[in-house]
Amino acid sequence: MPNILTFIPLGARRFLPTLILGGIGGFIAYVIDLPLPWLLGALIITTLTSLANVQLGSPGRLRQGVLIIIGVMLGSAFTPELTGDLRAWIVSATIMLLATAVMMIVAVLFSYRIAGHSLNTSLYAGAPGGLSALLMMAQESGADLRAVGITHAVRILVLLLAVPPILGLLGHVDLTSASNGPTQWSQLPSLSGTAWLIVAAALGVVAGRVLHLPNALLFGPALVSSILHFSGLTHAVLPPALVALAQIVIGTSVGVRFVGVALAEMARQLGLAVIQTLILIILAVAAAWLGQALTGISIAATLLAYMPGGAPELSLVALSLNIEPAFVTSHHLLRITILLMVLPPLVHWAHQRIRP
Template sequence: MRGYYAARRVSRWIATETRVLSLLPQPPTAWRRVALTLLLAYVAARLCVWLQTPIPWMIGPLLATSLVSVLGARTESWVPFRNAGQWVIGAALGLYFTPQVGALIVGLWWAIALGVAWALALGLGFGAWLRHHHAAHLPALSPAQLRSTTYFASAIGGASEMTLIAERHGARTDLVAAAHSLRVLMVTLMVPFALQFWCVQGIDRLPDALSAVQPEGLVWLAGLTLLGAGLMRRLGRANPWFMGALLVSMGLTLSGVVWSAIPTGLINAAQLVIGVSLGVRFTPAFVHTAPRWMASVALASVVMMVLCAAFAWVLAAVTGWHPATLVLGTSPGGIAEMAITAKVLQLGVPVVTAFQVCRLVAVLVLAEPVFRWWNARQT
């Protein structure tokens, strides 16, 4: 009997070690690719700092890695680096949620609910247009596959989560993943430059604690946010490294506990690895994925950004918040990318984060039920 339990312990240990080792790049070529990709990203970030582009530590790596990846270079992003970047950004954003800001956001619940409804309606409209436009150009797809592919490609939610749900409904997951990647790339690049052209930044009143780094407090903050990220990951939640750290940091700050700011260098490094993780998706194969489909997604993404900006202006007129803050809060981009933009440009970080987080959660919860309802009406 003891031998049986010993064998089980050994098998569990082997399984754990295998999972850990699977995260490591396989030497020596993969390590070199990771190192060279990070070096390229750092040079691009420094160049963007010199050129004074918006959010240079994310846009520079994103542009550089996506460009060389499309040209055929074998770039590589290490998953633990990306996870660590999301962890740092989540912890940093949570520090903005002071009790006063929390009370203000609670009073905006109705505007956040409108933002969620807007995102769901926009996704449905985008999906209906894609289905109508591509019905004759994707003959290999059955009507049911076409409906699921176009619907989940257009839902404004997490790319990996939407792709997984789409797979359960028989969609072409390569088209779904490509649509989300392209949309996030376009929003991440176009919205910050539009805001810079608009000459808006620095409207946040930053708490004093955000500029004071306390080593002991930073250790406590890092430990608790890491536990939060680990718990979210164990529960199988979306974006666990970002959401877990954000919720813990937010809870502490709302309780009046602020131990330390996050060092600027650490935040810059986090932006860099997140930019790299986005850029490496754009391989030569990505470019050749159904060119007509990608052109339609690009056009629709631009239209969605314009419509979201108009919606943000209407909300701004009603709520009194700055339009730039609500443009970021309602834009069809990724939560981490839009929150980083808000942080770097100081454009209402708590409001942007609240809008984006609530939309993400709502879309993840409602996307499948709404699809079943919509699909039943189409058949």
């Protein structure tokens, strides 16, 4: 009689222990009432395990599937009742782009002058978001891919760990009520609602690739789902249990990025990446205060929208905490799109003006 594991793809089998470990971490965090328990619990336990030099499997294609799920969930926030002031969103987006430019300048100078990286490495390590596309461009430029990857991984790690206490200090979000209770986990959409969500996922993947959207598996389904929900064709939302599973996969996918990182050998680089991220967080908080003052949009939403990087992770945080996910997602899509458009000419300009 064949073993049930033989029907599971090899990549999924390798990731299964990691997923179980992340689930244990999420459950512990849930029991002790940690904010964003399934995300942060999985993130913390897999990061610590990776830094202890324990080999963990990567989510691989499972993360891609989860990105599609997150995209569909984010699109459900674009309802006909969405009362966002378009003028306020435009003002906020302008502030976000200006803040992004300042943060990138600071991050690039920090990497180049203080961390001692090459110019190419500093440019790609300092870019706020779009890691997958950045790594491909960085490889073509001869940048240090390990330094770029570590800098972005540390940035996302610190951002996710810093968001709950910052939101708590701001006092604008009740983090204690953000977790789903066990009675809510069994909620399921209707059959017709499920069909619409599947349509949004399938068409979204195609649309994301045809339109060449950044992070197409996330923003493609988000775009199609938002059209379906905003038009009123469906009001279906995915069950909370699926949101928890998405948090576990995203949390572990961040934690396993530190597999193979020797803590003693990388201490300086990791420390500098943490310092750089903390500086960027201060700039993001300042920009968020300005955005809130000029637009009236909540400080929690502007903070998540202005954070430098981690579009899937921060959009999922906004969705999990119900902090204007449509607003946050729109800002991250705009930032990454413009970033990927301006980065190649920016790299060329930097090489013309900055000499080693």
